[in-house]
Amino acid sequence: MFNKIFTVLVVVIGTAVFVLADEPADKKAKAVAMADEIISMRSNLAKTFIKPDTEITEETFKKVCGAVGKRVKEITEKEGVKIRHAATKYRNPLNAATPEEAEALAQFSKDKKLKETADTVEKEGKKYYRYTKPIFVEEACLACHGAKDKRPKFIIEKYSDDKAYDFKVGELRGVISVMIPIEGGEK
Numbered sequence: 001m002f003n004k005i006f007t008v009l010v011v012v013i014g015t016a017v018f019v020l021a022d023e024p025a026d027k028k029a030k031a032v033a034m035a036d037e038i039i040s041m042r043s044n045l046a047k048t049f050i051k052p053d054t055e056i057t058e059e060t061f062k063k064v065c066g067a068v069g070k071r072v073k074e075i076t077e078k079e080g081v082k083i084r085h086a087a088t089k090y091r092n093p094l095n096a097a098t099p100e101e102a103e104a105l106a107q108f109s110k111d112k113k114l115k116e117t118a119d120t121v122e123k124e125g126k127k128y129y130r131y132t133k134p135i136f137v138e139e140a141c142l143a144c145h146g147a148k149d150k151r152p153k154f155i156i157e158k159y160s161d162d163k164a165y166d167f168k169v170g171e172l173r174g175v176i177s178v179m180i181p182i183e184g185g186e187k
């Protein structure tokens with residue numbers, strides 16, 4: 001009898017712990033940490049490697065947005081999450097905002113007090129908790145995202161469909177979304 005009650009208790013508590021660990025609040029904390037890491041990484045790298053007299057080459061890119069891309073890949077592979085950058089004024093066409101993302105961008109652009117949004121999305125038949133944060137332009141970003149005719153040569157050559165220029169400090173550059181799978185969300 002005692003054994004049975006004990007077993008039931010273990011199962012009930014075990015399930016509760018499992019479910020609690022998977023609460024939206026837990027997912028949010030994880031997503032916030034990842035989004036913040038990427039946003040501040042890019043900002044810090046740009047500040048570190050771009051000085052007024054720096055000659056901007058592809059090597060500089062590899063130390064800033066290139067390094068960020070690598071870190072994003074590393075996190076997604078290690079943590080089993082998806083991370084996406086999206087912009088209406090994009091550089092890499094893979095980051096072109098979908099109509100839904102364009103709406104989120106318009107919202108962030110209009111309301112500077114809006115710091116984040118969260119919802120759920122379905123991708124390839126799987127459900128995800130999605131956390132989205134805006135990315136703003138800083139002085140150091142202008143070396144590559146500033147005036148159209150001042151863009152470094154490698155960017156003009158490599159990105160024929162580039163739209164990510166003519167930004168001003170403080171403007172919305174794009175968004176980052178972290179998507180965490182919802183267990184049991186498979187269809």
Ligand code: HEC
Nearest residue numbers: 042043046060061064065085090091092095141144164174
């Ligand atoms: C040395 C040049 C360089 C600097 C400085 C730079 N970027 Fe970029 N950025 C690029 C390039 C090139 C890409 C396209 C990368 C790719 O092919 O995916 C890019 C892509 C991005 C993207 C992904 C969306 C898109 O348009 O494809 C974001 C967001 C972004 N940059 C924001 C910033 C911000 C914010 C700063 C400043 C903190 C910054 N960048 C500084 C060169 C730069």
